Amino acid sequence: xxxxxxxxxxxxxxxxxxxxxxxxxxxxxxxxxxxxxxxxxxxxxxxxxxxxxxxxxxxxxxxxxxxxxxxxxxxxxxxxxxxxxxxxxxxxxxxxxxxxxxxxxxxxxxxxxxxxxxxxxxx
Numbered sequence: 001x002x003x004x005x006x007x008x009x010x011x012x013x014x015x016x017x018x019x020x021x022x023x024x025x026x027x028x029x030x031x032x033x034x035x036x037x038x039x040x041x042x043x044x045x046x047x048x049x050x051x052x053x054x055x056x057x058x059x060x061x062x063x064x065x066x067x068x069x070x071x072x073x074x075x076x077x078x079x080x081x082x083x084x085x086x087x088x089x090x091x092x093x094x095x096x097x098x099x100x101x102x103x104x105x106x107x108x109x110x111x112x113x114x115x116x117x118x119x120x121x122x123x
């Protein structure tokens with residue numbers, strides 16, 4: 001079992017920055033893929049970014065490329081989502097997610113979820 005605990009959400013003005021953190025526990029992460037999804041109000045949950053723990057390969061949704069960066073701290077077993085140039089349309093609940101050895105693109109195929117953290121971007 002993998003436990004994921006997000007933190008770092010909040011209210012920010014358009015153009016601002018936030019960093020989300022996801023503390024991971026319960027398993028050795030060498031074969032896991034960690035990442036972030038978000039669910040805007042009234043919409044479906046969507047993929048944002050993913051990182052392969054071993055090797056650090058990353059993937060991003062087109063709508064965040066160049067603005068968001070996913071990274072990890074091996075010593076702290078933590079994955080981060082650095083968000084810059086935030087837009088009102090980035091307002092959503094952001095969820096940390098983990099899969100064992102499979103891609104992390106489709107919400108229905110995610111093995112583990114965090115509880116979510118709210119990000120609100122004001123115009």
